Amino acid sequence: MSDLILDIQNITKSFPRVIANNKVTFGIKKNSVHAILGENGAGKSTFVKILYGLLEPDEGSIKYNDKFFNVNSPAEARKNGIGMVFQHFSLFESLSVRENLILGIDETMSYSNLEKKLENISSKYNLPLDLDAPITSLSAGEKQRVEIVRILLQDPQILIMDEPTSVLTPQEVESLFVTLNALVKEGRTILYITHKLEEVISICDTVTIMRNGEVIDTSSTSNFTAKSLATKMLGQKLDDLKTSYDHIKDEYNFEVNNISCKFNDPFLTDLKNISFKVRVGEIYGIAGVAGNGQSELMDILTGENVNITSGEIIFNKINIQSLGPQKRRDLSISFVPENRLGHSAVPELSLSENILLSQFPKNNFLKNGIILKNNIDDYANNVIKDFNVITPGNDAKASSLSGGNLQKYVIGREISSNPKMLIISHPTWGIDAGAEHSIRESLIALSQNGTSIIVISQDLDELIEITHKISVIYNGKLSNPFKTNEVEIEKIGLLMGGKDE
Amino acid sequence: MSNFLPTIVSRSQSSNIMNFFVPIIAIVLTLITGSIIFLLLGFDPLYALYTFFISPISSSYGISELLVKATPLALIAIGLAFCFKNNIYNIGAEGQLTMGAIFGGGIGILFHDTNTFWLLPLMIIAGAIGGALWGLIPALLKTKFNTNEILTSLMLVYVALFILDFLVVGPWKDPHGFSFPKSRAFSDSGRMPLLFDGLRVHFGLIITLFLIFISWFVFSKTMLGFQLKVSGFSPKAARYAGFNQTTLIFLAFGICGAFAGIAGLSEVSGPIGLLYRDISPNYGFTAIIVAFLGRLHPLGIIFASLIIALTYLGAEDAQLFLQIPSAVGFIFQGLVLFYLLGAELLINYKLSFKRT
Numbered sequence: 001m002s003d004l005i006l007d008i009q010n011i012t013k014s015f016p017r018v019i020a021n022n023k024v025t026f027g028i029k030k031n032s033v034h035a036i037l038g039e040n041g042a043g044k045s046t047f048v049k050i051l052y053g054l055l056e057p058d059e060g061s062i063k064y065n066d067k068f069f070n071v072n073s074p075a076e077a078r079k080n081g082i083g084m085v086f087q088h089f090s091l092f093e094s095l096s097v098r099e100n101l102i103l104g105i106d107e108t109m110s111y112s113n114l115e116k117k118l119e120n121i122s123s124k125y126n127l128p129l130d131l132d133a134p135i136t137s138l139s140a141g142e143k144q145r146v147e148i149v150r151i152l153l154q155d156p157q158i159l160i161m162d163e164p165t166s167v168l169t170p171q172e173v174e175s176l177f178v179t180l181n182a183l184v185k186e187g188r189t190i191l192y193i194t195h196k197l198e199e200v201i202s203i204c205d206t207v208t209i210m211r212n213g214e215v216i217d218t219s220s221t222s223n224f225t226a227k228s229l230a231t232k233m234l235g236q237k238l239d240d241l242k243t244s245y246d247h248i249k250d251e252y253n254f255e256v257n258n259i260s261c262k263f264n265d266p267f268l269t270d271l272k273n274i275s276f277k278v279r280v281g282e283i284y285g286i287a288g289v290a291g292n293g294q295s296e297l298m299d300i301l302t303g304e305n306v307n308i309t310s311g312e313i314i315f316n317k318i319n320i321q322s323l324g325p326q327k328r329r330d331l332s333i334s335f336v337p338e339n340r341l342g343h344s345a346v347p348e349l350s351l352s353e354n355i356l357l358s359q360f361p362k363n364n365f366l367k368n369g370i371i372l373k374n375n376i377d378d379y380a381n382n383v384i385k386d387f388n389v390i391t392p393g394n395d396a397k398a399s400s401l402s403g404g405n406l407q408k409y410v411i412g413r414e415i416s417s418n419p420k421m422l423i424i425s426h427p428t429w430g431i432d433a434g435a436e437h438s439i440r441e442s443l444i445a446l447s448q449n450g451t452s453i454i455v456i457s458q459d460l461d462e463l464i465e466i467t468h469k470i471s472v473i474y475n476g477k478l479s480n481p482f483k484t485n486e487v488e489i490e491k492i493g494l495l496m497g498g499k500d501e
Numbered sequence: 502m503s504n505f506l507p508t509i510v511s512r513s514q515s516s517n518i519m520n521f522f523v524p525i526i527a528i529v530l531t532l533i534t535g536s537i538i539f540l541l542l543g544f545d546p547l548y549a550l551y552t553f554f555i556s557p558i559s560s561s562y563g564i565s566e567l568l569v570k571a572t573p574l575a576l577i578a579i580g581l582a583f584c585f586k587n588n589i590y591n592i593g594a595e596g597q598l599t600m601g602a603i604f605g606g607g608i609g610i611l612f613h614d615t616n617t618f619w620l621l622p623l624m625i626i627a628g629a630i631g632g633a634l635w636g637l638i639p640a641l642l643k644t645k646f647n648t649n650e651i652l653t654s655l656m657l658v659y660v661a662l663f664i665l666d667f668l669v670v671g672p673w674k675d676p677h678g679f680s681f682p683k684s685r686a687f688s689d690s691g692r693m694p695l696l697f698d699g700l701r702v703h704f705g706l707i708i709t710l711f712l713i714f715i716s717w718f719v720f721s722k723t724m725l726g727f728q729l730k731v732s733g734f735s736p737k738a739a740r741y742a743g744f745n746q747t748t749l750i751f752l753a754f755g756i757c758g759a760f761a762g763i764a765g766l767s768e769v770s771g772p773i774g775l776l777y778r779d780i781s782p783n784y785g786f787t788a789i790i791v792a793f794l795g796r797l798h799p800l801g802i803i804f805a806s807l808i809i810a811l812t813y814l815g816a817e818d819a820q821l822f823l824q825i826p827s828a829v830g831f832i833f834q835g836l837v838l839f840y841l842l843g844a845e846l847l848i849n850y851k852l853s854f855k856r857t
Contacts, residue, residue, distance in 0.1 A: 371727065
């Protein structure tokens, strides 16, 4: 038994409507990288929160180095040698790296002592840091480095990493893996939470697969391929998606010419001279690490922001730059912004009512300003049926749907009106793999029917899978486009990190 | 480690049934607290509550008085619902009411010796315009200069009251009024017709019910009602949908102001019959309680207006029969609002004495 650093027995945690962890049982070997793999909602986060003292389990026990272990707060967990790097960074944006580090540690420490320790950590684990830089000026990868160093200052035995690569460029991922390997070599244990299969295969020794709150399997990663992991994780097989270039017409119907926008706001990214063109039936991907101007660009593409400094947007030879969202819909352009709850859908309203947020000329939803309830109900029912939305009915509140189902519903609402143009941001952000697959499938099908699509996404795998062309946004500038089936991932990765061609 | 102060934790699901019962719970708690207050004052609580809540409406005269008081409250509250649904906090209905009374009453004074069928409709329209114009000022300030409508609409109440004050002691003072601060009386055709002989309940009640019905229709069946609702729930979704926020703000303030203006006009052309200083016992402010007590729903607002109107009548009876200052009515209004907000909080959140 002594080679297990953590022995988890029958951990159960239920919330009012779901059992998030159901008799979770597995062991983590000392000095290994142990993956917990599962879709969103599989119960990974709940388990980790229990381990880190953020949640209390209803039942079950954890043995840590053969002793029963029960912590009530993250501070206590850290005292016991368990550290965690969260997916969303908890750093003070306006303070410097040094200030963030000293604020983050539980015991008092002098600056000189801190710097001595830092130097040691930085060189040993490949974690270079500029102590005087303010956090705002750092890239996502550098911010994560600060988080890791902050945890390492407390010399943890177990390091929990929650979806650490979700905001990193491919190169930053490489460098993170070097760090993780160095940490393990030293005798530490890493608990690696992810839903990315390739990462499990390439860096982890053992994997625990979770689905619907239960442990499906715990075994050495050498027993798996990415495919067999996926089948286990999902409980079903998914077909490969295929994009083809054959249906794309040699005719551009959407052009963005030299869009620039200055915001005078430190929390927004100015857009600089953005130009691109989309062909009829083409899926155009815009890659990039979060916070490089994606949401600012999206607001301009949807017409929610029409106050740009310069530039024009041409759709079917019409300059639409000054038109608001409804006027653009009248031209058959439809939008799906990143945020479902409160942006593309109103959580407090029913699914039927949510139909009315996005109306196209041929929709027959209104007569003299009076809502035709039967028509929106019919439309909602069709979307629910065609896009396999799981819901008790069209009168269910949007907030009662899972992320994946609501996203299918919102995208279904837009696609069902057969738009000529679809502009969509992060189509599969935070949803389960089943819904993700069906959304990507429907986007590809839509493009084959002659709809041009712009996809803004941080998920590079997604863009590689479904787009025909891809370009990268970095610090408000857009790169040249590349044909997705020809470009090397490394090149996109460099561009995402701000390295020019 | 123990923690003595409870924390407020969101309930994962708020019960719809409990949501429905919030106003009822609030009223029951108000009655209980009221009994305790009466007990501490040395009265038999049952007798005091009877005097306060039952005896005022135990005659047809009492019921008529109840409706007279409930009419402006319900009309203003339904107008406020247009604002509150859109998350616009118009606190200035009292000023819009006053301005409606000034505009409509001004017509009444101008034609004080004319008896003709069009006088009252003209006064009503003028009242609506006056209230709407007064309501559009904070809307303009909010959309142009991003000012907080709570402050501007509230301050405009006092401006309106001073204008009324100025008019009734100055230019509009009744020349035969022995220098009392009041205007001439309106002509008979400038008065709201009475619905029953000998009772004060007047045609304003019919107008109010009609406008409440129209509002219900707008809220539940029209795109305008939908737009107000969406802007209130999530402004970002409204922007995504392409709703014009500026238009919605102007509409909400305009409609609310017009309703309050009509309420003011029906007060002065109904029970009062002329203009003077104290035309409204704070109907414009009390209607805020009515709107929330009625959960911004037309039917709810009708019931809430009756209950709050009763506190006005009860306070008068309490003063007469128990020799308690009539301000006790405000205590009851305050209690209802307090318990309403409290119950609403506890339906969506719970107190937790355990650390999460």
